[in-house]
Amino acid sequence: MTISTHRPMYEHIDDVERLDYYRPGGYHPIQISDRFQNRYLTVHKLGYGSFSTIWLARDERLARYVAIKVATADHGSREVEFLSQLSASTVKAGEFSGNLIPLVLDRFNINGPNGTHACLVTPPARCSLSDAADAAYYSPFRLHVARSISAQLAMAVAYIHKLGYVHGDLHMGNVLLQLPSIDSLSIEQLYDEFDSPEREPVVRADKQSLTSPSVPPYVYSPIWLGKPSDEISIPEAKILVADFGTAFCPTKELRVESYTPLQNRPPEVRFEPTAPLSYPSDIWSLGCMIWAVLGARPFLDNWLFGPDDATTDQVDALGPMPDEWWERWEARSKNFIGNGKPKEAREVWTFDQRFEDAIQEPRRRRGREVMGEDEREALFEMIKGMLVFRPSDRLSARQVLESEWMRKWALPKAKESWGREVL
Numbered sequence: 001m002t003i004s005t006h007r008p009m010y011e012h013i014d015d016v017e018r019l020d021y022y023r024p025g026g027y028h029p030i031q032i033s034d035r036f037q038n039r040y041l042t043v044h045k046l047g048y049g050s051f052s053t054i055w056l057a058r059d060e061r062l063a064r065y066v067a068i069k070v071a072t073a074d075h076g077s078r079e080v081e082f083l084s085q086l087s088a089s090t091v092k093a094g095e096f097s098g099n100l101i102p103l104v105l106d107r108f109n110i111n112g113p114n115g116t117h118a119c120l121v122t123p124p125a126r127c128s129l130s131d132a133a134d135a136a137y138y139s140p141f142r143l144h145v146a147r148s149i150s151a152q153l154a155m156a157v158a159y160i161h162k163l164g165y166v167h168g169d170l171h172m173g174n175v176l177l178q179l180p181s182i183d184s185l186s187i188e189q190l191y192d193e194f195d196s197p198e199r200e201p202v203v204r205a206d207k208q209s210l211t212s213p214s215v216p217p218y219v220y221s222p223i224w225l226g227k228p229s230d231e232i233s234i235p236e237a238k239i240l241v242a243d244f245g246t247a248f249c250p251t252k253e254l255r256v257e258s259y260t261p262l263q264n265r266p267p268e269v270r271f272e273p274t275a276p277l278s279y280p281s282d283i284w285s286l287g288c289m290i291w292a293v294l295g296a297r298p299f300l301d302n303w304l305f306g307p308d309d310a311t312t313d314q315v316d317a318l319g320p321m322p323d324e325w326w327e328r329w330e331a332r333s334k335n336f337i338g339n340g341k342p343k344e345a346r347e348v349w350t351f352d353q354r355f356e357d358a359i360q361e362p363r364r365r366r367g368r369e370v371m372g373e374d375e376r377e378a379l380f381e382m383i384k385g386m387l388v389f390r391p392s393d394r395l396s397a398r399q400v401l402e403s404e405w406m407r408k409w410a411l412p413k414a415k416e417s418w419g420r421e422v423l
């Protein structure tokens with residue numbers, strides 16, 4: 001979809017999807033109370049992304065609530081196809097880790113003024129991990145909850161890899177917390193307990209009336225079914241790895257582009273731009289994500305203004321990069337006098353200091369449990385085996401699961417969350 005960068009067409013509304021995406025090829029205009037497939041009644045908005053809007057609907061046939069992800073018309077049905085295949089393999093494999101991937105309940109297309117939109121029906125979730133962190137003003141998850149979530153993340157990635165796929169966009173916004181069933185609530189009770197949808201009129205910047213059927217008359221901010229990260233308990237810490245919109249099968253498709261945000265993007269995307277990405281690219285992002293789940297801030301600095309900042313930060317934390325990459329890095333002399341050697345005047349944020357600042361200190365300050373020396377050592381060994389510059393030298397997801405930190409500290413907590421064996 002090509003979006004004009006000229007002056008805005010609509011007056012700004014906080015906390016809603018981009019209004020200029022309501023155009024041919026873009027979002028489908030949906031209003032609360034719209035009905036689809038003669039069974040799904042739209043009752044609220046759940047969220048939105050660059051490629052979709054997500055709606056809470058009542059499945060009137062089965063008396064339950066569902067999430068309907070309605071893709072932009074340009075996006076096609078890739079995610080729907082993909083998750084349907086994963087769901088089918090999950091049912092066949094019967095493995096526990098299938099519980100960590102959204103179950104496809106239904107799929108259909110909507111034809112509308114902006115084109116044909118692939119729709120994916122899955123169970124509704126509570127909120128994303130990043131929404132939970134935002135709601136807690138970056139107070140971290142409790143340590144045992146963070147351990148449980150970390151183990152589940154590794155299990156989900158190992159499972160996706162075992163089925164032959166790379167997720168390709170692992171970050172906190174794409175991991176959801178599962179929602180205990182709300183099916184017994186009537187729509188009125190749902191609105192009482194959470195909140196009812198508030199509609200905001202879409203107003204053209206030139207004050208002309210809206211005449212295009214491409215644009216909805218009203219938009220809605222998402223319902224909050226979530227909880228702040230520091231209030232999540234162990235039984236509530238059950239995750240779903242979502243958004244398979246950029247997943248791929250590395251044995252069937254060559255992918256060199258990464259859609260992962262800079263903070264979690266593996267370095268080979270930049271330094272080996274023609275080499276196809278594969279499973280290790282997910283392992284880098286998984287390492288960054290486990291760090292972000294354990295800590296109150298991400299592994300890389302929050303303030304990355306571009307790829308050179310990310311590379312500088314990676315070298316500061318992890319030491320020298322492969323020599324051929326170093327030679328290829330044009331901006332290397334801005335902050336370094338040699339590979340892994342920072343300019344003298346520069347204060348470097350080391351790996352150990354990051355651990356203190358992100359993981360230990362925020363909990364210590366709040367009087368909460370922090371990691372002991374043994375756990376710290378085991379965690380370092382695992383994370384340093386994941387955040388390795390050269391993709392072929394990284395641990396596999398299976399090896400991550402076999403690491404001491406996972407076995408001793410994380411997997412037992414995942415077992416507590418689910419109240420059953422998880423591996």
Ligand SMILES: Nc1ncnc2c1ncn2[C@@H]1O[C@H](COP(=O)(O)OP(=O)(O)OP(=O)(O)O)[C@@H](O)[C@H]1O
Nearest residue numbers: 046047048049050051052054067124125128173243
């Ligand atoms: N099943 C669900 N239940 C509740 N909320 C959901 C569900 N699926 C998605 N969301 C919400 O919608 C947001 C966007 O979803 P998602 O990332 O799948 O959309 P996207 O269009 O593919 O976005 P992106 O821009 O990340 O590619 C999520 O961060 C989450 O807040």
